[in-house]
Amino acid sequence: MRMKKQDSGGWNPYLAGALVGVLAILSAYATTAWLGKTSYLGASTTFVRGAGVIEQQIVPERVQANEYFTQQKIKIDWQFMLVLGIFVGSLIASSTDKSFKLESVPPIWEKRFGPSVGKRAIGAFLGGIVAMIGARMADGCPSGHGLSGMMQLSVSGMVALTMFFVVGIIVAAFIYGRRS
Amino acid sequence: MGTDQILGLATGILFGFLLQKGRVLRFEKQIGAMLLKDMTILKFMLSAIIVGMVGVEVLSSAGIITMSHKPMNVGAILVGGALFGAGWAVMGYCPGTSVGALGEGRWHAIFAIAGMVTGAAIYAELYPFFKRTVLSWADYGKIGMPEALGVSPWVVIVVFICVVLGFFRWFESRGL
Numbered sequence: 001m002r003m004k005k006q007d008s009g010g011w012n013p014y015l016a017g018a019l020v021g022v023l024a025i026l027s028a029y030a031t032t033a034w035l036g037k038t039s040y041l042g043a044s045t046t047f048v049r050g051a052g053v054i055e056q057q058i059v060p061e062r063v064q065a066n067e068y069f070t071q072q073k074i075k076i077d078w079q080f081m082l083v084l085g086i087f088v089g090s091l092i093a094s095s096t097d098k099s100f101k102l103e104s105v106p107p108i109w110e111k112r113f114g115p116s117v118g119k120r121a122i123g124a125f126l127g128g129i130v131a132m133i134g135a136r137m138a139d140g141c142p143s144g145h146g147l148s149g150m151m152q153l154s155v156s157g158m159v160a161l162t163m164f165f166v167v168g169i170i171v172a173a174f175i176y177g178r179r180s
Numbered sequence: 181m182g183t184d185q186i187l188g189l190a191t192g193i194l195f196g197f198l199l200q201k202g203r204v205l206r207f208e209k210q211i212g213a214m215l216l217k218d219m220t221i222l223k224f225m226l227s228a229i230i231v232g233m234v235g236v237e238v239l240s241s242a243g244i245i246t247m248s249h250k251p252m253n254v255g256a257i258l259v260g261g262a263l264f265g266a267g268w269a270v271m272g273y274c275p276g277t278s279v280g281a282l283g284e285g286r287w288h289a290i291f292a293i294a295g296m297v298t299g300a301a302i303y304a305e306l307y308p309f310f311k312r313t314v315l316s317w318a319d320y321g322k323i324g325m326p327e328a329l330g331v332s333p334w335v336v337i338v339v340f341i342c343v344v345l346g347f348f349r350w351f352e353s354r355g356l
Binding site for chain 1: 181183186196200204206207211213224225226229235237240246250251259260261263267269275282284288289300301303305337340
């Protein structure tokens with residue numbers, strides 16, 4: 001209710017989430033039928049491929065010799081395009097309901113660390129490094145483990161999602177505090 | 181573009197559209213959940229999961245699709261999961277939502293994306309080390325909860341849905 005005033009174009013999160021569930025089912029079916037192999041929604045492998053594509057421009061021999069890049073295969077595949085699609089879909093949704101907003105520092109961050117874009121940039125960059133090392137180690141992120149793993153009733157998805165949130169809750173309380 | 185790329189793009193556009201409409205892309209929503217003040221992302225994720233798990237079970241038991249569990253490698257999931265959680269709390273985005281946040285104008289997500297690409301490159305360099313250490317501790321393989329518990333998938337699904345509905349009631353009663 002509180003949100004309604006500034007945010008009239010948003011959908012009920014239960015409804016939007018349930019539709020993502022339907023999308024995940026259709027996507028598993030479509031990838032099996034058309035590509036011959038069931039693919040589940042995920043995002044973090046694409047960052048490995050992105051890093052590989054960039055490194056190939058600078059030090060191609062290093063990419064070729066790297067065991068992890070070889071195993072993950074550097075290519076612009078289904079999931080890579082899916083991640084680009086998330087950008088496009090969000091752009092369409094936000095520009096058609098006027099919720100698109102240029103933001104350089106989010107309010108919760110600003111309250112704790114001030115309006116400096118530099119500080120936010122460093123925080124987001126370092127947080128990104130740590131999170132992605134973790135996601136690659138765990139072999140998935142909240143999409144791959146959280147959504148897709150849980151939908152398949154995977155043990156790894158259940159434990160990973162629990163770890164993400166439990167550690168996230170502890171670290172967030174430590175950084176941003178529990179004060180309102 | 182090949183069929184796989186077109187299909188991926190189309191799926192991604194729908195996924196991004198729904199993520200944005202559910203308002204789960206924002207830093208405030210992700211950190212709000214970790215601060216236990218705004219459960220929008222949990223409502224969204226758990227709704228997707230309970231709908232998805234029914235469809236995936238129906239299609240896979242009919243032999244139409246195949247499951248692909250990620251391995252329950254103990255060190256990988258516990259240490260990797262903890263690192264991810266810590267980084268997530270600072271960054272305020274996960275890999276999928278960072279790209280979506282950029283799409284709705286939250287351009288500071290670009291620093292998170294740059295950090296994650298860098299993190300992926302670092303992981304690739306350190307992979308041989310992790311393989312000898314964290315990844316070699318214990319691996320239970322690609323297992324599902326029904327096999328692990330020795331029960332029918334439908335038992336897990338029904339229990340899970342009941343627990344989730346309980347959470348939803350609690351979120352709503354507390355105005356989260």
